[in-house]
Amino acid sequence: MSVPVTxxxxxxxxxxxxxxxxxxxxxxxxxxxxxxxAKGWHDGRIIPYEPISLDPASKVFHYGQAIFEGLKAxxxxxxxxxLFRPDRNFARLNHSAERLCIPAIDEQQALEALKQLVEVDRAWIPAExxxxxxxxxxxxxTEADLGVDESTEYKFIIIMSPSGSYYAEGINPVKIMVEKKYVRxxxxxxxxxxxxxxxxxxxISSKEAHEQGYSQTLWLDGKENKYVEEVGSMNIFFKINGTVVTPELTGSxxxxxxxxxxxxxxxxKNIPIEERHIAIDEVIDAHTNGTLEEVFGTGTAAVISPVGRLLWEGEELVxxxxxxxxxxxLLYDTLTGIQSGKINDDFNWTIRLT
Structure with missing residues (x-):
């Protein structure tokens, strides 16, 4: 697919x-x-970065039909x-689209359009x-209609931003506040x-965390307020007594x-890994008995963020x-090594734009 370029x-x-x-x-x-x-997805084009003009009655403003993804070049x-695993991002975008009654995009055509866009702005990829x-x-x-139902018009847009570290702290361990009052x-x-x-x-939780000197919020489940789920922009992992544990995907x-x-x-790497329910009490107990060896978050923006402190019910766990x-x-070095081409991609995750 060739996309017209202005x-x-x-x-x-x-x-x-x-x-x-x-x-x-x-x-x-x-x-x-x-x-x-009437026309489905149509008129794909690459154009100069510019503001979007929308009718004030566009449904996105009133009923929140908006989804997004994040990936890197x-x-x-x-x-x-x-590009790192862009196919998974477009597959997940369609999964989100289904949940919000948004028509699916053609994932392969979206990938080809992205490749062309990256080539057009290739000089913007920082090398440091x-x-x-x-x-x-x-x-x-984008449909201008205040009826409470799914829109009949949409825009799919890709923008790009040269970026440094997601956190001011860089790869240094961050401070996370465990949320107990609000539900995600x-x-x-x-x-x-x-x-x-x-x-x-x-x-609101992130704001309160920042006011107390913490980078983000660690959310608990919304039903029992007991089980660890995820951090605001990251999934969370705990290394307890030699085994890495991360919350299983349950739908939330x-x-x-x-x-x-x-x-x-x-x-x-033959490192033990478990996907399962993990209660915040288990994390606290592991810290108390000395078996909580590491905590880290993972996400596209930050890649990996070691956690140096957890705030839980007024007590700070180092x-x-x-x-x-x-x-x-090890995980940071491996993933960034694959992403930068410095080490061999044994998983076939990267797409090279020649």
């Missing part, structure tokens, strides 16, 4: 690598695809561009260690879909692509002397 006549000044941060700068171009019930040491080109595909409902999701809800509303409802947890990648790496654990370091 190149910008006013290229932006590219930011310095040490000023990137996360999601602050955007490349020169974007991909746009329209949907109507990297530059290898020999100058090739790599720890940097990448963050890619944000999203779909919004329940089984049967939208917890396993990557929809904007999930993040909106989590902001986002099935992270980085999570899945880490599980496969752990199995490949994890591994606030140092990066051996397993956390």
């Amino acid at each position: 190149l910008t006549t006013s290229p932006k000044q590219k930011p310095a690598a040490d000023s990137l941060g996360f999601g602050k700068f955007f490349t020169d171009h974007m991909f746009v695809l329209d949907y109507s019930s 990297y530059i290898t040491v020999d100058g090739e561009a790599l 260690a720890g940097t990448s080109l963050y890619i944000r595909p999203f779909i919004i409902a 999701a329940v089984v049967g809800g939208t917890g396993e879909a990557k929809t904007s509303g999930n993040y909106a409802s989590s902001l 947890i986002l099935p992270g692509i980085t999570r899945d990648s880490m599980i496969q790496v752990l199995k490949h 994890i591994n002397n606030e140092e990066i654990g051996d397993v956390s370091q």
Whole structure:
């Protein structure tokens, strides 16, 4: 599939690598695809990055039909561009779309469009260690109608942002607050879909965590307020007495692509890994008896974030002397090595753009 390209006549000044941060700068171009019930998905094009003009009655503003994804492109040491598991992102986008009554996209055509977009803005992929080109595909409902039902019109858009480390702390261990007051999701809800509303409802807890000096919130299940689920932008892992444990996917947890990648790496390295229910009391008990060896989060933006402190009911638990654990370091080195092309991709996860 060849996508029509309109190149910008006013290229932006590219930011310095040490000023990137996360999601602050955007490349020169974007991909746009329209949907109507009469024509289906149509008129895909790559155009200069620009504001979106929407009717004030567009359903996305009123009923929240909005989903998104996050993935990355990297530059290898020999100058090739790599995409990391983009097929899984478009498959998950369609899973979210089904939950929110949004028409599915053609995953292969979306991948081809993404490849072309990355090629057009290839010069925006930063090459410095720890940097990448963050890619944000999203779909919004655009029909101007206040009836409470699914939209008949949508836009699928891909924008890209050269990014540095997600956290100001970098790869250093972060501080996480365990949430007990608010609830993020329940089984049967939208917890396993990557929809904007999930993040909106989590902001109040994140705000309170930040006010107390913590990076993010660790959510418990919405029914019993007992079992660990996930962190705001990450899935969570615990290394207890030599075994890595992560909450199983029950329908209220986002099935992270980085999570899945880490599980496969752990199995490949013959490190014991369990996907199961894990109560916060089990974590506290493991810390008390000295068997809680590591805690880390995984996600596209941060890749891996070791956790150095957990706040639970006013008590702060220090994890591994606030140092990066051996397993956390191994997983980070392995995944970033594959993503940057520095080590062999035994899993066939990367797509090279030549």
